[in-house]
Amino acid sequence: MPLNSIRIVLVSPLYGGNVGSVCRAMANMGIRDLALVDPQVSDWREAEVMACHAGDILANRKTHPTLAEAVADCVAVVGTTARQGLYRRHAKTAREWAPDLLALAGRGPVALVFGREDRGLLNEEVLICTHLVQIPTDNAYSSLNLAQAVLILCYELFLARGSYEPLTEKSTLAPAEMRAQLERMWRQLLLDIGFMEQEKADHMMAGILRVFSRGALTEDDVNIFLGIARQADWARRFQQR
């Protein structure tokens, strides 16, 4: 059941009512795993009221200090964005991604990540994401309420499940933690070899991770690119001129 592997991750939500409404929307679409990153909620009563008959999802929520920890075991990390900046250019719509995300969810936990009500996701949080999803809206008012955004994604996955067929690929998908290691090692190497300057590093790493994340990276894939970084570092240090 791939929907059991879908995790809704709310980054620093501000309002209890929104968190409760998210729980109800999740329950409506058969998704039950809720994680909060550093929540700023003061009124949890409001969350319980709005959760309505989905209080169990609220009660069973996990809380983490950082996004990296909330998604450490996830084979795909799906960021939601309304903005269209540099880091967000390869976003697809919820409907376009849904079949891919369900297929991934058959192979490990998949996180759907939603930003703060007022500011969305920060660029450093977007860098953790393997997929970016956009919800089509009218240009005149593109900012969806948090629970509404969660509903649309859950709804698309719920409907896409109708035609879900499990993938046959054997190898294990790389968890977020392993991909983070890949990002760190490559960033360091590319700085060390003088490929990029420190102030351009985020930008360049976004371009590189974008390529790595076009498909699901397996552990084998990641190991290859970790090995390349190690060997290139060795070569620059010790190889004969």
Place this chain on the structure above:
Amino acid sequence: MPLNSIRIVLVSPLYGGNVGSVCRAMANMGIRDLALVDPQVSDWREAEVMACHAGDILANRKTHPTLAEAVADCVAVVGTTARQGLYRRHAKTAREWAPDLLALAGRGPVALVFGREDRGLLNEEVLICTHLVQIPTDNAYSSLNLAQAVLILCYELFLARGSYEPLTEKSTLAPAEMRAQLERMWRQLLLDIGFMEQEKADHMMAGILRVFSRGALTEDDVNIFLGIARQADWARRFQQR
């Protein structure tokens, strides 16, 4: 513009917050005509707060004593229902109806009718409807919040309209020749840094190209990875030990 002919009709809504959230959801999907039938709302302040930047839709709402009056000029009246009783058996999903409803909206006003938060539509109200629509939900919790139900219908109409254009990448896709150059340069580099032996090179390059080719590579993408190969080669030759 068929969305201009879509009217959202709320029958006896109880909570101002829901009415406000409905306004915001409508604005997000470019639908602006709101009618209320015999509203039971006591707290209109709450409606204004939840409408957020869609206060004009709230302010311009029409109020009618009966459903019949609210839909008198409509060429189609679409009732929403979670229940599956006798009157409701011919319901289709929002996605199934969306193209038909848009076509009708090109010919006159189309009402989407939503019942009370606690009891939905009464049977006599269902009889006024020309179409019945159901939103797919998990059997364990099928009752959607009012604004959530409105959002799903508006979203399906918005997408069916087809005018939304998904983000497209600006940059040119890399031609085969450029990808071949990428393969050659990386192969040479990985041999030079001692990452792989000559007899394993084909196998290893296949693994690497597999990752590069999961999505369509743009010229920008390829240029990044060509640059990395050049710089790593420079570093292994000339960088300080």
